Amino acid sequence: MFMHVDDGRRPANRVSRKSTCVGQENGFGQGNWQRGVRAAPRAVRNVAIPGWDCLDAGYALNVTTHRIESIVLKSWPLHEADLVVSLLTREAGKIKGIAKSGLKSRRRFGGALEPMTYVLASYAEKPRQELVRLDSCEIVASPLSEEMDYGRAAALAFYTEVLEEALPDRDPQDAIFRLTLAVLAHTRKGHIWMPVTYFSLWIPRLLGWLPELGRCTVCEEPLTGRGGYFHAEMDGLVCETHRPAGARMLTAESLALAQTMFRQPVAKFAASEGEAAWPAARAADLRRFTTQSLERHLERRLRSVEALRRLAKA
């Protein structure tokens, strides 16, 4: 619903709202909106800000509007009816925005705010304001257009939690954006372990957290064909000689699989593997290695990793 900046038919009781209008609370506007609105030239008035009835000319001139590809990470309620939405945008990195009436106005956002929905997000922002104002999200691809089950929900939760926790705000990472879209397309009911493994391997690599896997990080002895050892307290793999107490083995087969994953985009990798080739047990050691690496760098346990572990055991 658009509240155009048009004072002509504004009911009298709106005037009394000036002290509580959103823009002023957030420091967007100074002075009363009446003056601002009346002072605004025609062109500025056309920068219609939905739901923001305290717009003034100074604010409107500084507003930049965007419509960019984004992946919805999560949303949570703010006040009675609004939502705060965390988005991974392609060009602006991770941003947070307020969806006014997002809780109530299902018509404006519908299912578009479900986690891992690929959307075209329209938002407005002002310099030095942390939160943008999210106006609409058009769905490009929704995880709900395919069959859902607990396993698929757990995989989507894993992508969501990792991206939300690992990426800094406003730091565009095109490769991570493309990786996420690619693995999402392959995350289907009864077929989650390949895309989850692929994602868990590539994210620490793209964030610079994963040393080269083909050699022992201590003595540089080649590990290809033999496998290596990993430990929750260290990066990368080591040879048998340098394995610390409590280290786990990454088999030669899983190491080879990781090296193949690094060479091939997910679609090509999926095609070469075939659908049936990925039971939960396959490359479980590789997933433990990569998720341990993620958890160590994030300095916290990931709930979705725990859910995936329990699912793999079941």
Next chain:
Amino acid sequence: MARFAEPMARLIEELRKLPGIGTKSAQRMAFHILRASEADAEALADAVRDLKAKLRLCSVCNNITDVDPCIYCASPTRNQRLVCVVEEPTSIASVEKSRGYNGVYHVLHGTLSPLHGVGPEHLRTGNLLVRVERGEVDEVILATSPTVEGEATAAYLADLLRPLKVRATRIATGVPAGSDIEYADEVTMTRAIEGRREV
């Protein structure tokens, strides 16, 4: 912050724990209660105490109730063989609003939620399965939300019910009444088409 006498400070502290209540509102409420009549203050205290003392979960359907079984499960006019599975006790009110439903309920108290540590073992499904296994149910309507977590929960329940040979149905979702189909997103539209019916 001003210093209050201990009983006043304690009440303010307790009120402040309520959702949406800040220090100022809590102080206003506390002073209101102080000025209120003895009887009004007693009534409020009793209401709070009774809420915890008298309310419990219905042993049949998990609804929040003061009598067990709850009014729906004990009703002789309701179809006890038709069970609508909902996420929360508050969802019952939404279904009841339709006035078109005359069956009973089963409340899960949540959905599967990998991000909140809620796995299949945490869902309250035990008493539902018992009802079905005893042959007391003809149809289970899965009325969880059409969200990722609600759909995952419905799929999980459908898997549980399948071997029990009971009819399991999913509520139709689609274009909201009174809205323009122009505003329906692609997922909503797809579901509206899938859930179409003969006219």
